[in-house]
Amino acid sequence: MQFEWINFYSEFATKLLEFKNNRAELIADIQSAYSAINMKLPKLEREDSIIDIDPFTVFGLFNKGITNANRIAILESFATVFNIKSKVPNNFDGIPVLNNLKATYYGFKDDRQAADIDNLWGLYESAINLAEKDDAANREIFTKWYDTVHDQLGIRWNITMGLYWIRPYEFINLDSINRGFIVDPDNMPVDFVNSVKKKLNKVPYASEYLAIKDACLHALKDSDYEYKNFPELSYRAWIVSKQVNQEKAEVKGKKSSKAAFLRWFAPLIQALRDLGGSGTPAEARAKIIENEQLSEDEINQTRGKNNVNKFENEVAFARNYLVNAGYIDKSVYGIWTLTETGKSVDMTSEMASDIFKNVLSSSPTKKEKNIDALADEDVHTVRYWLYAPGEGSCMWDEFYTLGIMAIGWGEIGDLSTFDSKDAMKIKMREVIDESLSYKNAAHATWQFANEMKIGDIVFVKKGMHQIIGRGVVMSDYEYDDTRDDEYKNIRQVDWTHNGKWPHPGQAVMKTLTDITSYTDYVEKLNSLFEDETEEDAEDVEKTYPPYTKEDFLSEVFMPEEEYDKLSGILRIKKNIILQGAPGVGKTFVAKRIAFSMMGVKDVERVMMVQFHQSYSYEDFIMGFRPSTDGFELKRGAFYNFCKKAEIDGDNDYFFIIDEINRGNLSKIFGELFMLIENDKRGVSLQLLYSDEKFSVPKNIYIIGMMNTADRSLAMLDYALRRRFAFFEIKPGFTTDGFRKYRMSLENEKFDKLIACVESLNNAISNDESLGDGFCIGHSYFCNLLPDTINDQVLSGIVEYELIPLLKEYWFDEPTKVKDWSSNLRSAIK
Numbered sequence: 001m002q003f004e005w006i007n008f009y010s011e012f013a014t015k016l017l018e019f020k021n022n023r024a025e026l027i028a029d030i031q032s033a034y035s036a037i038n039m040k041l042p043k044l045e046r047e048d049s050i051i052d053i054d055p056f057t058v059f060g061l062f063n064k065g066i067t068n069a070n071r072i073a074i075l076e077s078f079a080t081v082f083n084i085k086s087k088v089p090n091n092f093d094g095i096p097v098l099n100n101l102k103a104t105y106y107g108f109k110d111d112r113q114a115a116d117i118d119n120l121w122g123l124y125e126s127a128i129n130l131a132e133k134d135d136a137a138n139r140e141i142f143t144k145w146y147d148t149v150h151d152q153l154g155i156r157w158n159i160t161m162g163l164y165w166i167r168p169y170e171f172i173n174l175d176s177i178n179r180g181f182i183v184d185p186d187n188m189p190v191d192f193v194n195s196v197k198k199k200l201n202k203v204p205y206a207s208e209y210l211a212i213k214d215a216c217l218h219a220l221k222d223s224d225y226e227y228k229n230f231p232e233l234s235y236r237a238w239i240v241s242k243q244v245n246q247e248k249a250e251v252k253g254k255k256s257s258k259a260a261f262l263r264w265f266a267p268l269i270q271a272l273r274d275l276g277g278s279g280t281p282a283e284a285r286a287k288i289i290e291n292e293q294l295s296e297d298e299i300n301q302t303r304g305k306n307n308v309n310k311f312e313n314e315v316a317f318a319r320n321y322l323v324n325a326g327y328i329d330k331s332v333y334g335i336w337t338l339t340e341t342g343k344s345v346d347m348t349s350e351m352a353s354d355i356f357k358n359v360l361s362s363s364p365t366k367k368e369k370n371i372d373a374l375a376d377e378d379v380h381t382v383r384y385w386l387y388a389p390g391e392g393s394c395m396w397d398e399f400y401t402l403g404i405m406a407i408g409w410g411e412i413g414d415l416s417t418f419d420s421k422d423a424m425k426i427k428m429r430e431v432i433d434e435s436l437s438y439k440n441a442a443h444a445t446w447q448f449a450n451e452m453k454i455g456d457i458v459f460v461k462k463g464m465h466q467i468i469g470r471g472v473v474m475s476d477y478e479y480d481d482t483r484d485d486e487y488k489n490i491r492q493v494d495w496t497h498n499g500k501w502p503h504p505g506q507a508v509m510k511t512l513t514d515i516t517s518y519t520d521y522v523e524k525l526n527s528l529f530e531d532e533t534e535e536d537a538e539d540v541e542k543t544y545p546p547y548t549k550e551d552f553l554s555e556v557f558m559p560e561e562e563y564d565k566l567s568g569i570l571r572i573k574k575n576i577i578l579q580g581a582p583g584v585g586k587t588f589v590a591k592r593i594a595f596s597m598m599g600v601k602d603v604e605r606v607m608m609v610q611f612h613q614s615y616s617y618e619d620f621i622m623g624f625r626p627s628t629d630g631f632e633l634k635r636g637a638f639y640n641f642c643k644k645a646e647i648d649g650d651n652d653y654f655f656i657i658d659e660i661n662r663g664n665l666s667k668i669f670g671e672l673f674m675l676i677e678n679d680k681r682g683v684s685l686q687l688l689y690s691d692e693k694f695s696v697p698k699n700i701y702i703i704g705m706m707n708t709a710d711r712s713l714a715m716l717d718y719a720l721r722r723r724f725a726f727f728e729i730k731p732g733f734t735t736d737g738f739r740k741y742r743m744s745l746e747n748e749k750f751d752k753l754i755a756c757v758e759s760l761n762n763a764i765s766n767d768e769s770l771g772d773g774f775c776i777g778h779s780y781f782c783n784l785l786p787d788t789i790n791d792q793v794l795s796g797i798v799e800y801e802l803i804p805l806l807k808e809y810w811f812d813e814p815t816k817v818k819d820w821s822s823n824l825r826s827a828i829k
Helices: 005-019 023-036 055-060 068-082 116-132 136-150 158-166 176-182 190-196 206-222 230-251 260-274 281-292 296-300 310-324 340-344 349-362 396-402 421-431 439-451 519-527 549-555 560-573 586-598 637-646 665-669 736-745 748-766 791-809 814-827
Strands: 336-338 384-387 404-407 457-462 466-473 489-502 512-514 575-580 606-610 622-627 630-635 653-658 700-707 725-728
Touching (some): 005 116, 055 158, 190 206, 206 230, 260 281, 336 340, 404 439, 439 512, 560 725, 575 586, 586 700
Antiparallel strands (some): 404 489
C-alpha cells in the first residue's frame, strides 16, 4: 500500500516518547535491534560510543539513503524490540530521507551544547501533543521548543522532515522537493504561492512554519487537486521530481566507445536491483557472477604484464559510465546505489552504445580543450587544494562535523548552470556589487564547481600561518539551497585530520587555490601528516581504465608489426629513444606505449620531464638549493620517481624525457650512466651529494624523445647512445588507422591536402640536405571532426604550421618554398 508506512511510523513515534527520560535503555534497545539482524549501527558519535540520542535521529536511522531491504530489516527488528503492532511497511515511495552524511539532529559530543538533545525531546513531545490537540496552549509550547531547536547545530530543513515522519497528517515536510513543488503555481493556488514563497528562503521559525502548514492545509481543502493532505502532496511532489530527473538523465551528455565493458551495463544494474538497490563493489561483482553464471576463466582473466583483473576492471569502468549517465549514485563512498532512474531503466545494448556515443559527441575535442598529447580525459590525477572555510576559518567546526567543504557566493545560484567564468562574473556584479571585477571570485567558483574532482586532497588553512585540517573530496559539486547563509556551494569531504599544524612559510589569502603544480609545497604539506595515524588519502582506491595493444593501435597511427617491434625492444633494452620528424606524434606514442605495456591508464606510474640547456644533475637527481634558512638538499624528479617505483616492484613504471638531446646529458645523468643499463639495474652506487647508495629499479623504463630535424643539436653523448635503443617514428599517412580517420571526415579538400603532403614528403626524403628525418608528420592533421573541419581550419594548418616549416627547411631555396606553398594552398581551394 502506498501510505501503509503512516500507521507504523505514528505508533513507533508514540512508543519512543516513553524513553524521553530513559535514553540509556533506548540506546541499548536500538543496539539490540541492529545486533539481531547482524547490521552495524551507523556512526552516531565521533568515537562510536553513544551516550545520548534524540527521537528524530532514531527515525533518521531508517529514513536515509539505504536500500529498501535494509529499511524493512531495521523496521522488522524495531517492531520486535519495541513491540510495535502495526504492519511493517514495504513501500517507502515519497518519504523524505536524510543525507547519509548529515543523519543526526545533533552535533557530536564536543560540538553540541549540553541541552541540545533535551531540547529535541522537548520539541518531539510538544509536536505529538499539538497533533493530538491543536489549541493555543499547545501551539505556544510547540513554538517555544521549535524556536529553541531551530538555532542548534545540525538543524536545518531536516527538522520539518522529522515532524512529518512522526505525524504526517499534521506537519508539512519542507525538504527541497516539497518546497520546489508548492511554490509552483501549476501545483498550488497563486495566492498561496505568493504568501509562502518568501518564507521559504530560509528555514522558518515556528510562527512562519505553522502559518505555512495552516495555509497549505486550507489550500488543499478548498481546491480541486488530487492531493488532499500532506502525505498525498509529498507523494505527488516526489513523483514530479522523479519525472524531472528522468528527463534530465535522458538529455545529459555521456561518453562513447566500443570497449568490452559495455556488456556489463545491464548485468550491473540488475545485480544492484537484486541487492535491494545498492551494495559494495564486491557484492555487486559477486551478484553479477551468480546471475551471469560466469566461469572461473571469465572471472580470473587478466590483461597486460601487470595482470590487471579484466572482469573487475571492466565492471568498475561500466559503473563510472552509469554514474555519469545518471543511473548509479556515488555520493556514499564504497557503495554503489541505483538512482530512481536506474531502478526502472531497461538497459539495452543499444542504450549502452548510445551512452558512449553521447559522451564522445558532447566532449570537447583535444584542440577545443587545448589538451596536449599527454592528456587523457578518462583518467583523473589527484590534485591538491588549499582552502579557507569562511573568513578566519569561522565555518571549520561546522563543516568538519557535517563532512563538507563549502564556499560562498551563494547569491548567484547554482554554479553548474554557468558555462564560463565570465558568466559568473557578470552575475556577481549584478547581484552583489557592480563596481568590483570578481576576477578571483569567479576563478574560485569555477574551479570548485568544474575542476575539483573526487579523490582530490584538500588542506585547510587558518590565516596565513596555520593548517587546521586535511581531507579527501568525496562528491561532485552540489548546490544546497536549504542553507540560509552564503555557503550553498558544497562538496562532501572525508576529513581525515583536524588539529593545528604550522604552515610552511606564508599561505596565500585566497579562499581556494590549486597548489598541485607546486610540488615542493605539496610535499611539505603532506609531510605535516606523515606521523598521523589517521587513514592516509593515498589509501583511497583508484580505478583506472584498461588499455591494451588494441587500444594503442586504435589511437596511434602505427602498423601492428611496428608496435610489436617497439614494445619488444623497450621490454628488453629498458631504455629507448623515439626519434622522428616534427609532427609524427612521439609524445603521444610515448605515453600510450607505456599504458599498453602496463595494461591500464595508470597515470601514477608515468612521469614526464623535458630537458633543456639549463637542466642539471641537481634537477634530475639531487642537489643543494636555496631555502629560507640557507641551503637544503633537494631530491630531483628521477630520484623521487625511482623511489616510488622501488616500493612497487610488481608494477612497471615509465619515465619519459622530452627533447632528450637538448640537455647536457653527461651533466644531467652523472654517475647514473652505468645504473640505467638493463643489466645494471639494482646495482647501487654512492650519490654525489649524499651518503646514500642509490640504484635504478628493474621495473623502470626510460623513454626519450628527439626531433631528427633539429639542426642546432650536437650528437648525443656516445656513452648514453650505447645505453639506449633508437626507434624511428614515421609519418602514419599510409596506415590503416589514418585511412579510416580520413574516410570518416568525408572531406575532399582534406584528402587533396594529404595527397599533397605525401608528395611533399617524397621531395623532402629525396633532398640530400634533408632526408626522412625532416618529413612532415601526421599529427598536424589529427583531432578533426566532420562538423568542425572547414576551409578556415585547413588554411590555418597550411599557413601557420606547414609553410613556416618549409621556410626553415629551405631557407636558402626560396623557389622551392614558393612552389610547395602554392601546391599546398591549391589543394584546399
